[in-house]
Amino acid sequence: MGTFRTRTPAPTWEHGLITGSGRVGAVLHGAAQQQVVTISHERFFVPVNPRPPAPDLRPVLDGLRRAVVAGDAARAGTLLTQGLDANGYPEGLVWTDPLGICATLTIAVAGVTRVRERSTDLHLGEIAVDLADDRDGRCVVRVLTPRDEETVWVAVESDRAVVVDLTLALGGALETALDTGGADSSSAVTTTLTAGRDARLEAATRAASATVTVRGAGEWTTGTRALTSRLVVPAGGRRAVRVDVDVRTSGIAPPPPGHAEVDWASLRRRQAATHGRLVSASEIDLRAPVGGPTTEDVWAAARAGDPAARRRAVEVAYLSGRAHAVAATGELPPTLQGVWQGTWRPAWSADYTLNGNLQNGGMAGLVPTGTPELARSLLTLVLAHLDDYRENARRVFGAEGMLLPARMSTHGRADHLSAAYPHAFWTGCGGWVLRLAADLVSTTGDRSIVDDRVWALAEGVLRFAETSTVLVGGRRHLVPSYSPENTPAGAAGPIAADATIDVAILRDAARASAVLAAARDDHRLDERWAALVDVLPAYRVADDGTLAEWIADGCAQEHAHRHTSHLYPLWYEPDPAFVGPAGAPLRAAARATVHAKIAWRAADPTPPPGRMEMAFGLVQVGLAAAALGDAGAALRCVEWLAVDQWRPALTTTHDAGSIFNLDASGGLPALVAAMLLASTSDALTLLPALPSAWPTGSVTGLRARGGVVVDRLEWDPAGCTVTVRRLPEADWLAPAHGVRLDAGRPFTTPGTALPAGRLAVDSDPRTVRLQWADGAA
Numbered sequence: 001m002g003t004f005r006t007r008t009p010a011p012t013w014e015h016g017l018i019t020g021s022g023r024v025g026a027v028l029h030g031a032a033q034q035q036v037v038t039i040s041h042e043r044f045f046v047p048v049n050p051r052p053p054a055p056d057l058r059p060v061l062d063g064l065r066r067a068v069v070a071g072d073a074a075r076a077g078t079l080l081t082q083g084l085d086a087n088g089y090p091e092g093l094v095w096t097d098p099l100g101i102c103a104t105l106t107i108a109v110a111g112v113t114r115v116r117e118r119s120t121d122l123h124l125g126e127i128a129v130d131l132a133d134d135r136d137g138r139c140v141v142r143v144l145t146p147r148d149e150e151t152v153w154v155a156v157e158s159d160r161a162v163v164v165d166l167t168l169a170l171g172g173a174l175e176t177a178l179d180t181g182g183a184d185s186s187s188a189v190t191t192t193l194t195a196g197r198d199a200r201l202e203a204a205t206r207a208a209s210a211t212v213t214v215r216g217a218g219e220w221t222t223g224t225r226a227l228t229s230r231l232v233v234p235a236g237g238r239r240a241v242r243v244d245v246d247v248r249t250s251g252i253a254p255p256p257p258g259h260a261e262v263d264w265a266s267l268r269r270r271q272a273a274t275h276g277r278l279v280s281a282s283e284i285d286l287r288a289p290v291g292g293p294t295t296e297d298v299w300a301a302a303r304a305g306d307p308a309a310r311r312r313a314v315e316v317a318y319l320s321g322r323a324h325a326v327a328a329t330g331e332l333p334p335t336l337q338g339v340w341q342g343t344w345r346p347a348w349s350a351d352y353t354l355n356g357n358l359q360n361g362g363m364a365g366l367v368p369t370g371t372p373e374l375a376r377s378l379l380t381l382v383l384a385h386l387d388d389y390r391e392n393a394r395r396v397f398g399a400e401g402m403l404l405p406a407r408m409s410t411h412g413r414a415d416h417l418s419a420a421y422p423h424a425f426w427t428g429c430g431g432w433v434l435r436l437a438a439d440l441v442s443t444t445g446d447r448s449i450v451d452d453r454v455w456a457l458a459e460g461v462l463r464f465a466e467t468s469t470v471l472v473g474g475r476r477h478l479v480p481s482y483s484p485e486n487t488p489a490g491a492a493g494p495i496a497a498d499a500t501i502d503v504a505i506l507r508d509a510a511r512a513s514a515v516l517a518a519a520r521d522d523h524r525l526d527e528r529w530a531a532l533v534d535v536l537p538a539y540r541v542a543d544d545g546t547l548a549e550w551i552a553d554g555c556a557q558e559h560a561h562r563h564t565s566h567l568y569p570l571w572y573e574p575d576p577a578f579v580g581p582a583g584a585p586l587r588a589a590a591r592a593t594v595h596a597k598i599a600w601r602a603a604d605p606t607p608p609p610g611r612m613e614m615a616f617g618l619v620q621v622g623l624a625a626a627a628l629g630d631a632g633a634a635l636r637c638v639e640w641l642a643v644d645q646w647r648p649a650l651t652t653t654h655d656a657g658s659i660f661n662l663d664a665s666g667g668l669p670a671l672v673a674a675m676l677l678a679s680t681s682d683a684l685t686l687l688p689a690l691p692s693a694w695p696t697g698s699v700t701g702l703r704a705r706g707g708v709v710v711d712r713l714e715w716d717p718a719g720c721t722v723t724v725r726r727l728p729e730a731d732w733l734a735p736a737h738g739v740r741l742d743a744g745r746p747f748t749t750p751g752t753a754l755p756a757g758r759l760a761v762d763s764d765p766r767t768v769r770l771q772w773a774d775g776a777a
Contacts (some may be wrong), residue, residue: 002123002279002323004316006295006648009115013038013342014177014660017120017127018092018154022315022330022374024245027153029142035129035141038171039152040213040341041247042332043408046100046185047198048497049349054392054403054414054424056089061398064495065479066468070747071554074492076480077419084418092481093418095620096409098185098349099341101246103201103212104171109139109446111113115292120650122323124268133160139233144267147274148330150247153262155240158233165219166241168199169226176349177659186344189542195220199227199528207410209248216241220489235491238264246732278326279452281370282701283319287692288312294384302643307693310639317642318672320650321665322369325362328662334362335409336654338662348637351409352381354429355484355566359436361616361663362625364670367436368677370701372443375436382433383453386411386460389430393464396424401464402457404429406484418694425482427468428568429503431459431509435572438512442681445707445730447519455520458513462525465506465532476535478502483549489556498551499539507533507575508568515681516733533709539569539577539586546596547589559596565622567593573705574627587628589766594625594633605640605656612656615645619667626689631743635691643669672699675715676738678705682735684759685742686770687715687723703727706733708761719747719771726761734761746773 010016013036014030023042055492057064060083067075109131112612116138124144131139139158145151156164172189176185194200199220203210214220216239217229225508237766240262288311291298298316300682301309301756328338336352336357352358358378366375389402392414405414406423414424434457441449450772469476483499510529517523538549549557549566570590571573578586598621604610622637644656645664654661676699678685685706698714711723721742726734738758741749747770759768 002319003119003121004320004323004537004650005117005119005293006294007117008296008648009117010173010649013173015128015162015224015647015649016342017118018324018327018338018340018651019125019127019143019145021149021151022327022339023148024145024152025328025341026143026145027342028129029342029422032112032131033108035198037107037143037154038107038159038342039102039243039245040099040104040339041150041210041245041340042330043095043247044100044208044210044593046188046205047410048185048188049095049097049099050090051092051411052087052089052415053085054395055417056395057088058398059082059083059086066610068480068497070493073390073495074618075642076495077493080495081419087297088196093421094415095182096349096407096630098182098346098351099186099335099337100171100189100209101341101344101775102203102247103168103243104169106155106167106169106212106367107141107156107244108165109141109156110165111137112139112475116764118649119471122320122650123279124271125275125323125327126268126271133401135502144271146271149688150245152243152244152245153240153267154232155238155264156233157238157476159236161235162233164231164233164239166229166231166623167226167304167547168201168212168220170203172341173343174345175344176343179345180348182345182349184344191225192223193227194220195227199229200270201227207249208547211246213244214241228661240264246574270526275326278371280372281320282669282699284315284323284699285323285695285696286311286315288315290369295650299643299646299648300425310643311694313642313646314638314672316650317646318669320646321652322365323664324651324662325365325669326371326374328362329366329374329377331377332381334359334363334662336663338362338665340660347654349409351407353407354404354621355423355426356563357616357663360619360667361664364619364666365668365673366666367439367443368673368703369669370703372440372703375440376449378433378436379449379454381408383457386453386456389414389460392424392441393468393546397468399464399468401462401467402430402460403427403464404433412692419493420483422480425480425495426484426499426502427464427478427481428505429465430457430514431505433514434509434516435505436460439513439572439705441519442515442705442733443703443707445727445733448518450519454516455522458516458525461509462513462528462532463669466528474535476532477539482739484563486549486558486561486563488550490557493726496550496555500539500549500551503536503539503551503569504566504568508572511573538589541585541589545589546593547586563618564597564620564624567620570624571620590624591628591630593683594621594628594630597621598636601640605644607656607658612644613654615641615652615654615661615664616667619663619671623674626671627678629689631675631691634671634689635693638668638671638675641671673702677702677704677710679706679708681740682704683740683743683772684708686713686720686723688744689717690744694725706730706735707738708739710761711765715749719769721767721769723765723767725759725763725765728763732757741768745769747771748773
């Protein structure tokens with residue numbers, strides 16, 4: 001069942017229903033008398049902000065490094081500010097170009113007085129608002145965006161004859177849920193309106209243009225900054241209009257071809273075969289009752305502590321999160337707001353924030369939950385700006401190779417930084433992208449992913465690490481370094497040395513690059529990666545027993561923070577330093593960090609100024625807990641996400657209940673998947689962090705490294721049953737002696753022989769039953 005209903009009103013776009021084709025997004029909101037469809041496109045970013053090259057910090061770099069080594073963070077910040085001033089940087093942060101609005105279609109139905117309910121069909125990507133007039137007559141506005149198309153269909157149905165007034169304008173609000181200093185980006189957009197049989201709105205900037213054409217209404221006339229038309233819907237009938245969106249990087253595009261006639265049933269069938277197929281690739285069943293008729297009913301019971309309702313909230317969050325991540329992923333990955341927009345002053349520019357939001361948030365679930373093909377969108381985004389990354393490395397660190405920025409949209413320049421937020425000194429983005437590329441190869445077996453540009457990136461990340469790090473006493477140190485977006489306790493500023501996340505990413509990038517090298521059959525970088533990893537600083541256990549966020553001595557822990565970036569070693573294939581008896585101290589320290597972060601949030605689990613902010617920070621903690629087998633901690637993070645970060649419209653928020661944001665939509669499915677399945681290149685671990693609150697259940701369509709598909713994993717108090725196969729195109733990834741099969745608790749496999757604990761997996765599905773051997777039900 002994929003249709004969900006809510007009676008909560010949507011006075012602003014942030015509370016609206018959303019539908020997306022991957023390329024185009026539409027938000028449906030507004031009062032009963034005036035429904036509003038705000039339309040956006042994944043490539044329509046507005047060039048309203050400056051875009052200087054990365055600052056040339058070479059004149060101050062040596063002094064800044066000396067200040068960091070001496071522990072003088074204040075001096076390091078002063079030198080950075082001097083360097084920015086010398087480059088003509090403005091005060092404050094230089095922001096990325098924000099996601100813009102292509103057009104707004106307003107639908108006014110004569111005589112309606114109230115909203116009965118709003119609904120979303122997650123499998124079809126169809127949203128609807130059910131309206132009523134003063135005689136209880138019924139009228140429905142439906143919106144659907146066909147998968148991979150640049151079209152929005154809007155239909156009006158009524159059981160009585162009604163007149164519908166349509167208005168097409170640029171639209172959008174200036175209100176923002178969080179003022180991050182962005183400008184009014186509508187000031188950079190000029191509009192041209194063309195009336196006639198079809199309406200045409202051209203929204204142009206100096207860098208891009210969006211042509212929106214509406215077909216299927218009556219004759220359009222020109223008003224004040226808007227076009228108007230009228231539909232007459234017969235009793236018991238439906239009228240539909242087609243909205244085509246064409247975005248170009250220069251010039252005004254001609255109207256795209258198309259027609260307004262549509263068989264809505266055929267449109268739905270097409271959606272079921274495209275969008276619905278992607279959404280259904282992975283589904284979870286925790287054996288929870290459906291609950292009340294509206295999402296408010298389910299969430300009210302969950303917040304009241306009903307265990308069944310909390311399981312149901314997780315089920316619905318998993319489904320809706322996946323549906324919205326799919327709907328927001330086209331040629332490009334989801335922005336902070338997916339592919340949706342409703343304001344000209346979006347929080348954080350609605351950009352691609354690459355210090356965790358995108359990787360642990362919007363796209364986190366794409367690979368493990370059955371849709372790895374969509375994760376190629378990250379490479380489309382990143383690989384377009386290799387020259388910018390080379391220039392970043394040269395200007396910021398005086399280094400060779402490539403330095404990727406922490407934020408981006410229309411370019412790859414590392415120009416979003418200040419002494420308070422020295423993002424250019426966070427160097428981990430490139431290696432993180434290599435990990436995601438490697439997992440994409442490892443789960444699909446697709447060697448073609450590793451083209452010349454991906455290989456150039458792997459070479460560039462390695463060369464930057466070789467030339468930007470500082471060799472002291474036989475060890476290569478990262479100076480300056482930055483742990484996003486935290487400051488050591490008691491320090492005068494955030495600039496430090498050897499942030500744990502950056503060391504961890506370099507260690508992991510060596511393993512990721514080995515996968516890419518195998519796909520390309522080119523191992524020229526292997527020895528260089530090994531030589532670099534051998535001289536990186538070792539992880540450190542802090543004085544309080546947690547995993548140190550900064551390896552450098554003198555950096556004190558700061559747990560009162562929304563990020564938990566230093567747990568990176570546990571998010572993908574566990575870092576070898578954390579494995580086996582020798583890794584026990586680091587595992588214990590990581591577990592202490594997980595519990596310290598949970599305790600900090602639990603002390604005030606409310607929206608800011610409380611501590612329930614930033615959904616992807618919860619994902620970071622939960623992923624580490626799952627890798628450590630700490631099911632209780634992982635469940636705490638999942639339930640906080642599901643219960644506190646979901647709105648009645650099944651959209652998600654950055655903080656508990658505020659700021660429309662896609663991080664939880666992508667992050668929660670990834671976390672649930674990590675609790676149910678872990679994998680390396682030659683091993684599967686079933687139910688590594690299964691909480692006792694989920695005694696019985698099943699999940700379908702999970703993906704594992706080695707090209708393994710877990711078609712179904714079902715569990716009960718006595719054991720679990722798994723059906724696995726390997727994609728034929730991934731045969732080259734198959735380990736010679738089979739896949740090692742593990743689980744989160746001791747087991748036997750009655751009736752199935754596992755020589756040396758290994759299972760032969762090929763393209764034919766193989767089903768194995770695991771019986772728990774520890775006697776606990």
